[in-house]
Amino acid sequence: MGDLIVITNVLGSLSTNSYIVYHTGSREALLFDPPSNADFILNMLKQQGLKLQAIMLTHGHIDHMGAVNAIKKALPEVPVYAAREEQEVLGDMNMNLSLMLGVRETVEADRYLRNGEKLTLLGTEIECRLVPGHTKGGMCYYFAEDGMVFSGDTLFAGSVGRSDFPTGSAATLIRSIEEQLFTLPDNTKVYSGHGDVTDIGTEKLHNPFFGGYLV
Numbered sequence: 001m002g003d004l005i006v007i008t009n010v011l012g013s014l015s016t017n018s019y020i021v022y023h024t025g026s027r028e029a030l031l032f033d034p035p036s037n038a039d040f041i042l043n044m045l046k047q048q049g050l051k052l053q054a055i056m057l058t059h060g061h062i063d064h065m066g067a068v069n070a071i072k073k074a075l076p077e078v079p080v081y082a083a084r085e086e087q088e089v090l091g092d093m094n095m096n097l098s099l100m101l102g103v104r105e106t107v108e109a110d111r112y113l114r115n116g117e118k119l120t121l122l123g124t125e126i127e128c129r130l131v132p133g134h135t136k137g138g139m140c141y142y143f144a145e146d147g148m149v150f151s152g153d154t155l156f157a158g159s160v161g162r163s164d165f166p167t168g169s170a171a172t173l174i175r176s177i178e179e180q181l182f183t184l185p186d187n188t189k190v191y192s193g194h195g196d197v198t199d200i201g202t203e204k205l206h207n208p209f210f211g212g213y214l215v
Contacts, residue, residue, distance in 0.1 A: 133173020
């Protein structure tokens with residue numbers, strides 16, 4: 001459709017980017033990585049006149065899914081999507097870091113996605129790209145027609161995600177970014193889990209974790 005609208009809300013104690021995404025001309029919306037403030041998110045959807053179609057999780061850490069259960073309580077018909085490799089992380093309070101942050105939270109997705117699976121939501125195609133390393137089930141969501149990808153804590157502007165949490169791997173993270181994200185067009189906008197929007201071309205050239213990636 002080529003007219004995607006992205007509303008960014010920076011929420012929670014770790015300043016997580018949570019995104020509400022919809023197309024002009026449609027009131028259906030997707031919600032990416034709601035960390036907290038469920039009432040705020042629900043009120044924003046109501047104020048914008050948006051109907052939530054799905055909750056999309058890039059990975060299972062508490063600062064990206066902490067509001068899921070509260071939102072599901074209010075909107076039980078809305079499905080939650082996550083990578084099938086992330087089911088264990090979502091369901092374990094140590095792995096999802098909720099105990100570390102002093103809360104007790106687990107999430108069960110309604111649909112677990114495979115690498116390369118393509119969804120049709122908001123009237124457009126979304127490609128699910130598994131990019132492990134920050135966690136074993138890190139999933140990035142690529143909107144080819146709109147030229148954007150939601151990367152969670154996999155790739156940031158000028159950095160990459162931590163790999164010292166449960167199921168993380170630095171080598172896997174770098175390799176999977178090169179294989180799954182750096183193969184996207186250079187002008188693809190990257191909406192990360194924290195920090196500013198960037199693009200694939202900029203990160204290939206200037207991200208210090210790659211030292212000038214050439215293709």
